[in-house]
Amino acid sequence: MTAVALDQYLMSVLKADKTGSNEVKLEAGNKNFDLFTIYLENYDTAVHHYRMDVSTIIYVVRGSVTIKSGEKILNLRAGSVLLLTENSKYTVLNQSKDSLITKFKFQPGFEYRKFFKDFAYRGTKEEAVVNKIAHSLSQEHVLWMKNSLLTRPSQIMRHIIDGYLNEELFTRALIGAELTVMLIVSIRNQRMVSSTSLDKTKFEKKALDNYIDNNFEDISLSKTAKYFGFNPNYFSNMVKQKTGKSFVDHVDDRRMQEAKILLAQPDISLKEIISRVGYSSKSFFYKKFNDYYHITPAAMREELFRNAGIHLK
Template sequence: MNHDQLDNYLHSLTEREKFYELNPCFRSSVYEFMPKTVLENGQEVFVFVDVIGEKDNIMIYKHTRFAEVPLHIHSDIELNFVYSGQCTQIINDKQVTLKQGEVCILDTRVPHAILATTSQDVIVNILIRKSYFSSSFLSKIANGGILSHFLANAISEHQNHNRYIIFHSENNASVLILIKQLLCEFYDRAIGSFEMINSYMQLIFYELLRVFEYDTNRPEALTSPRVSTIDILKYIEQHFMECTLTSTAEHFNFNPNYLSSLIKKTTGQTFKNLIQSEKFNYASFLLANTNRPIYDIAETTGFNNLTFFYKKFNNRFKLTPQQYRERHSFERTHDEL
């Protein structure tokens, strides 16, 4: 399938869409058997469960035009992409209209409804298992560093976004091309499609991270328009062993208090937590790839209190340093064989 064939496929009216065009007020009988739940505010919502196949991590489908979708929640993370036209939703009791090229990602259990669309409004829905998103997927972005945690928080945990986030990607040609490639691969499977789909998903989220970064760090939000949160996080990843809040602020010509607030606002983490996270990532690398004593690794990564190092390491990885070394040393040996 090429892009022209994809365009024809998505714009062609399905039999269901033809029916709903003639019967706009009709509600499918499927809702009679669908489970419901009551939210904390007393609202009753439908629960969309088991949409993704047992052996799959991603499901992609075209939204049925002309049909309203009542208030509901998902057990999976949902990504909406406006392929053409627009899409108006009610999310957390707020009306949100997405334009062509924009993306909205909703965390699990975010109540939302979709208002009726027209023949020009083509919406692509991508459902992603949270387990896939938070483990095998995110572990490949930014090597599990603070940038990947930033992406995870921005999309699925960051309270400032009320558990959903809109990416103003309408002017980003790369997002459109990558999503088209993803759809072509999904709808027309061939050898290596599974790997291709995973790769396109990673590239899409890299681009969305760039869009998110630009949108939340416009010139009026920062002292210098050339400095972004991504620049700051990359600097911390590269200098975590020696940088301090003061030295980092001086590097970017910021006031330390301002930098501290900016990091907290955009990542949900404190500067201290980010530094500690990077140190534990480095410690885990040394444990898995060297035979250096654990006390030496602790000191090398800045933890002079061995008891504190053991406690915090176990909290982060759910393994003691020795258990982590044994497990990952085995995996490395097994891969080499």
């Protein structure tokens, strides 16, 4: 199922629900699937309060959502993954109108600590990371993986949802393996941009890419340079020298990629897309988009809809 088709299906499930409950259950294609059950967060203007009786993963398929866990306010956008432990409490404060929020509720007895231990190599670095994650979950009951729609973990999560909905052979084994890969890649990415593990004596392009990926909506050269521990002018020259492109070019690349993803979603206006990707001026966004893709946003949207078989009246 394509990304657009999956989004449309999930939205149709929400629209068809007549129960008015905060969560809408997605039926697994294989009735014997026993790893987790997926639910959709229903959309309304009310505040939703939860106390989890099982370990849960929240994945933002589309849009954005603000969640309060303990004293933390978490602004999750599309692609984000949130791990919640058994007995954790959280509140859904608000969602964007186009949001699609999925919840993977594991069977009773599932423990992240054991799951992490199962895929951790018996090396000091890997064990240290696993122990740190397990300790954080035990103390705070929540772990935020700041992925985006373009990152591999997000693509894997979509594939997991698709596999859950379909009746195929070895679904349980495949989804278990994909979940492992998603968590490992997410953990690697988070470590790359961690202020405690980053070596600030050298430039790491992957770290820069990940930082931009997580902050492109509201980013500046000065804030980015400060994060990596450099003077802004020195950092700007270093990025240009090492990559052949300026810092602004790297940010614009990421914003243009996000704009194309959002243009493929029919219920998001161009005005909202411009704001989401971090531009304040419509004319400036149109110029950047045309320079990058050599086509207008409206023409690109028509082409994306046509390729996806979407026909709007």
